[in-house]
Amino acid sequence: MKRVKIKDLLHNKVETGSDVTIKGWVRTRRGNKNVSFIALNDGSIIHTIQIVADVSVFGEETLKPITTGSCICVTGKLVESVGQGQNVEIQAKHIDVYGTADPETYPLQKKGHSLEFLREIAHLRPRTNTFGAVLRIRHALAYAIHKYFNDQGFYYLHTPIITGSDAEGAGAMFHVTTLDLKNPPKNEDGSINYTEDFFGKETNLTVSGQLEGELGALALSEIYTFGPTFRAENSNTPRHLAEFWMIEPEMAFYDIHDNMDLAEDFLQAIIRYALENCKDDLEFLNKMYDNELIERLKFVIENKFIRLTYTEAIDILAQSGKEFEFPVKWGCDLQAEHERYLVEQHFKKPVILTDYPKEIKAFYMKQNDDGKTVRAMDVLFPKIGEIIGGSQREEEYEKLSQKIKELHIPEKDMWWYLETRKFGTAPHSGFGLGFERLILFITGMANIRDVIPFPRTPLNAEF
Ligand code: ATP
Ligand code: MN
Numbered sequence: 001m002k003r004v005k006i007k008d009l010l011h012n013k014v015e016t017g018s019d020v021t022i023k024g025w026v027r028t029r030r031g032n033k034n035v036s037f038i039a040l041n042d043g044s045i046i047h048t049i050q051i052v053a054d055v056s057v058f059g060e061e062t063l064k065p066i067t068t069g070s071c072i073c074v075t076g077k078l079v080e081s082v083g084q085g086q087n088v089e090i091q092a093k094h095i096d097v098y099g100t101a102d103p104e105t106y107p108l109q110k111k112g113h114s115l116e117f118l119r120e121i122a123h124l125r126p127r128t129n130t131f132g133a134v135l136r137i138r139h140a141l142a143y144a145i146h147k148y149f150n151d152q153g154f155y156y157l158h159t160p161i162i163t164g165s166d167a168e169g170a171g172a173m174f175h176v177t178t179l180d181l182k183n184p185p186k187n188e189d190g191s192i193n194y195t196e197d198f199f200g201k202e203t204n205l206t207v208s209g210q211l212e213g214e215l216g217a218l219a220l221s222e223i224y225t226f227g228p229t230f231r232a233e234n235s236n237t238p239r240h241l242a243e244f245w246m247i248e249p250e251m252a253f254y255d256i257h258d259n260m261d262l263a264e265d266f267l268q269a270i271i272r273y274a275l276e277n278c279k280d281d282l283e284f285l286n287k288m289y290d291n292e293l294i295e296r297l298k299f300v301i302e303n304k305f306i307r308l309t310y311t312e313a314i315d316i317l318a319q320s321g322k323e324f325e326f327p328v329k330w331g332c333d334l335q336a337e338h339e340r341y342l343v344e345q346h347f348k349k350p351v352i353l354t355d356y357p358k359e360i361k362a363f364y365m366k367q368n369d370d371g372k373t374v375r376a377m378d379v380l381f382p383k384i385g386e387i388i389g390g391s392q393r394e395e396e397y398e399k400l401s402q403k404i405k406e407l408h409i410p411e412k413d414m415w416w417y418l419e420t421r422k423f424g425t426a427p428h429s430g431f432g433l434g435f436e437r438l439i440l441f442i443t444g445m446a447n448i449r450d451v452i453p454f455p456r457t458p459l460n461a462e463f
Contacts, residue, residue, distance in 0.1 A: 001019065001020070001021040001075055002021065003021050003022065003023050003073075004020045004021065004022055005022075005042060005044040005045075006022060006024060006040065006041065006042045006044050006045055006047070006048070006049045007044035007045035008044075009022070009049055009078060009088055009090075010045060010047055010049060010086070010087070010088065012087070012088070014078055015078075016078050016079055016080050016088060017077070017078065017079070018077070018078055019075060019076065019077055019078075019093070020075070020076070020077075020078050020090065021073065021074065021075045022040065022042065022049065022051075022073075022074050022090065023042060023071070023072070023073045023074075023098070024040045024041050024042030024043070024071070024072070025040070025041055025042070025043075025069060025070070025071050025127060026038055026039070026040060026066055026067065026068055026069065026070045026071070026072060026101075027039040027040065027041050027048050027068065028068055029063070029066050029067060029068070031053075031055070033055060034054070034055055034056070035052060035053065035054055035055060036052075036053040036055060036058075036063050036066075037050055037051070037052060037053075038050070038051040038053060038066060038072075038074075038092075039051075040072070040074070041127075041132075043126075043127075043132055045280065046129055046132055046133055046136075046280050046281055046284055047086070047280065049086065049088070049089065049090060050081065050083065050086055050089040050090070051074050051076065051089065051090045051092050052089055052090065052091050052092060053092040053095065054092075057092075058092070058095065062095065063095075065097050065100045066095070066097060067100070067101060067102075067103050067106075068101065068103065068106065068108070068109055069101030069106040069108055069109070069127070070097060070098075070099060070100045070101045071097070071098040071099040071101075072095055072096065072097050072098060073095070073096040073098060074090060074092050074094070074095050074096075075092075075093055075094040075095075076090040076091050076092040076093045076094070077090065077091045077093065078090055079091055107121050107124060108121075108124055108127060108128065113128070115130075115447065115450050118130075118131070118450075119449055119450070119455070122453070122454055122455070122462070122463040123463050126453065129284060129288075130284075130285075130288065130289075130450075131450075132281075133280075133281035133282075133284050133285055133443070134281075134285075134439070134443050134445065134450065134451055135453065136278065136281050137274060137278045137281050137282070137439065137442060137443055138439055138451065138452075140273070140274060140277050140278050141270060141273075141274060141435070141438065141439060141442065142226070142435075144269070144270050144273035144274070144277075145226060145247055145270060146226070147273075148266060148269050148270065148273075149224045149249065152222070153222060154222040154223060154224050154249060154251075155216070155220050155222070155223045155224075156223070156224060156225075156226065157209075157212070157213060157216040157220070157223040157224070157225055158225070158227065159206070159209030159212040159213055159216075159225045159227065159248075160206060160209075160212065161205060161206055161227065161228060162176050162199075162203050162204070162205065162206070163203065163204055163205070163206040164199065164201055164202075164203050164413075165211070165413040165414070166202065166204055166413065171207045171231035171232070171233050172231060172232040172233050173204035173205060173207055173230070173231075173232055174204060174205040174230050174232045174242075175202070175203070175204055176198075176203045176204055176205060177194075177197050177198070177202075177203070178197060178198040179192070179194075179196065179197050205230035206229055206230065207229055207230060207231055208229055208246065208248065208432060209225035209227060209229070209246070209248050210225075210248055210250065210364075210430060210432065211364075211417050212225075213225050213248050213249075213250040213430060214250055214364075214393060214417070214420060214428065214430070215416075215417075215420060216250065217250035217251055217252045217428055217430065218252055218420050218424070218425075218426060218428065221251070221252045221253070222249070222250075222251045222252070223249070223250055223251075224247060224248060224249040224250070225246070225247070225248045225250075226245065226246075226247045226248075226435075227245065227246070228243055228244070228245055228246075229243075229244055229245070229246045230242060230243050231244075234458050235458075236457065236458055238446060238447040238448055238449075239336070239384065239385070239437060239440070239448050240448065240457075241436060241448055241449070241452065241455055241456055241457060242456040242457055242458065243456035244434055244435065244436050244448075244452070245434075245435035245436065245452075246432050246433065246434055246435060247432070247433045247435060248430060248431070248432045248433075249262065249266075249430055249431065250428065250429075250430035251428060251429055251430060252426045252427075252428045253426060253427060253428065254392075254427070254428060254429040254430075255375075255392055255427060255429060256354060256366075256375045256377060256391070256392040256429060258429065259377060259390055259391075259392060259429035259430070259431060260305075260307060260352050260354070260377055262431075263352070263377070263379055263388050263390065263431055263433075264304070264305050264352070264379075266433075267300070267350075267379070267387075267388075267433075267438075268300065268301045270438065270442075271297050271300055271301050271442060272301050274297065274442050275294070275297055275298065275301070282294055282297075282442075282443075285443050285444050285445070286444065289443075289444050289445065289446075290444030293443075293444035296382065296383075296444075297442065299349075300350055300381075300382075303349050303350075304349075305349060305350040305351060305352050305379070306347045306349050306350070306351045306352070307351075307352045307354065308351070308352075308353060308354070309353070309354050309355040309373075310334075310353050310354065310355055310356045310357065310373070310376075311330065311355065311373075313334070313338075313342055313351075313353050314328060314329070314330050316342065316346055317338055317341065317342070320341065320345075320346070322341060324337050324338060324341075325337060326338070330357070331357050331359065331360070332360075333360045334353075334378075336385040336386075339351075339378075339380045339385040339386060340380075340382070340383075340385055342380060343380045343381065343382050343385075344382050344383075350379065350380065350381050350382070351379075351380045352377055352378070352379050352380070353377065353378050353380065354375065354376065354377045355368060355373040355374070355375065355376065356373060356374060356376040356378075357372060357373055357374075358372065358373060358374045361374050361376045361391070362391075363400075363403045363404060363407050363409065364391070364393050364394055364400070364417075365391040365392070365393065365394060366391065366392040366393055366394045366395070367394060367399055367403075374391065375391055375392040376389075376390070376391040377389075377390050377391060377431065378390075379431075381437075381441055382441075383440075383441065384437050384440060384441050386437075387433065387434065387437045387438060387441065388431050388432065388433045388434075389431065389432055390429065390430055390431020390432060391429065391430075391431070392427070392428070392429040393428050393429060393430070394421075395421060395425045395426060395427050395428060396421065396425070397418065397421035397422050397425065400418065400421055401418055401421075404418070436448050436451050436452050439451040439452075
């Protein structure tokens with residue numbers, strides 16, 4: 001008999017009275033001498049379905065290996081449930097045990113393990129309610145993001161993961177090489193001779209698809225990337241991963257205001273999608289981890305984001321009377337504590353900050369006429385801080401190449417990027433959204449390691 005998913009049974013897609021086959025992992029088995037109740041989960045939904053097995057039919061010995069964590073296949077009759085908590089249940093007629101899970105050694109024997117402990121068993125944690133919920137939401141968000149851009153006429157551009165330029169400027173990079181690290185070929189001056197490496201030059205894992213994204217936008221008008229990005233920074237924070245996923249839309253003919261409009265509409269649309277399509281999982285997370293979660297998500301889609309300049313934000317912070325760990329003064333990079341003060345205490349709404357000092361932002365951002373600031377925009381969210389970083393890009397050849405010279409970025413890395421400004425340049429803008437930061441916000445989880453299946457952080461790449 002064809003397997004039915006538990007989600008379809010609980011959503012009444014199958015008529016009661018019919019025989020069904022379900023497969024999944026046992027959460028609990030309890031009961032007495034006469035009858036056994038098995039709670040089965042197959043990951044299709046957070047809930048379990050109850051299986052009722054008559055001990056006189058199956059015998060104690062057959063039921064014995066059906067313990068928490070074991071995997072079974074059950075055929076039986078779908079009936080309306082008399083018990084509380086579920087609408088239907090299954091009266092078992094046949095049970096196969098696919099895999100046992102020794103109660104003495106199965107690590108998820110009991111509920112309520114700490115998230116820290118679960119990180120040490122990342123190979124098994126998807127079987128918990130929490131990670132089931134997070135992973136289903138993660139999937140739904142990825143789908144919603146592709147759907148949003150597709151509906152808006154954007155094209156999905158696959159930018160390279162191995163990059164030949166180390167000038168992306170967004171952070172420290174991981175080298176990619178096939179050279180023998182114990183005995184690399186050397187130049188006369190003792191430096192490593194990369195012409196003998198796989199690509200004939202130094203290569204790295206990308207920190208951002210933006211520069212290549214711009215090439216796409218200046219041909220297809222509106223594109224987005226959605227792929228893995230890598231940063232070799234040794235930052236052990238609850239909001240940084242060494243390998244994370246980034247969504248980077250890039251749009252020709254958008255100025256910074258169009259860019260902000262898109263970022264706001266996009267974030268609200270994705271959050272709305274989650275509220276409409278991930279109800280059960282969000283309710284679980286709301287109950288278990290963050291009682292204000294659903295309220296906060298609704299608040300963000302119902303209120304316009306506040307927009308102000310970096311300079312205005314500095315004034316607010318300076319006049320706040322608050323003692324920050326990092327003192328505030330014009331020109332400083334904003335820390336998470338500053339961002340969160342603005343969002344959580346001052347405005348109590350998401351904030352988009354623009355026009356940052358040019359010294360603290362990347363070389364490709366459009367220079368303002370004041371000579372001091374660039375057309376950057378960061379979107380700041382409650383509990384997260386920076387969730388999006390973006391800008392209008394410098395489209396003038398002269399200004400961009402001047403800036404590249406000032407920063408001593410080698411021309412050999414940048415010639416192709418500069419050529420877009422030489423041939424048919426256009427005003428354009430874009431931004432980068434860290435996928436895991438978005439998932440953190442939407443799930444209410446506190447640590448970024450708990451919203452990606454297999455986190456990569458300093459000293460951690462076990463699973
Ligand atoms: P931060 O200041 O928070 O370290 P950033 O300014 O270095 O971030 P950008 O280069 O602007 O980040 O990257 C765009 C987006 O990617 C950020 O707004 C954030 O959502 C996300 N992001 C950046 N670094 C990381 C990381 N190490 N792990 C997870 N997400 C990240
Ligand atoms: Mn940034």
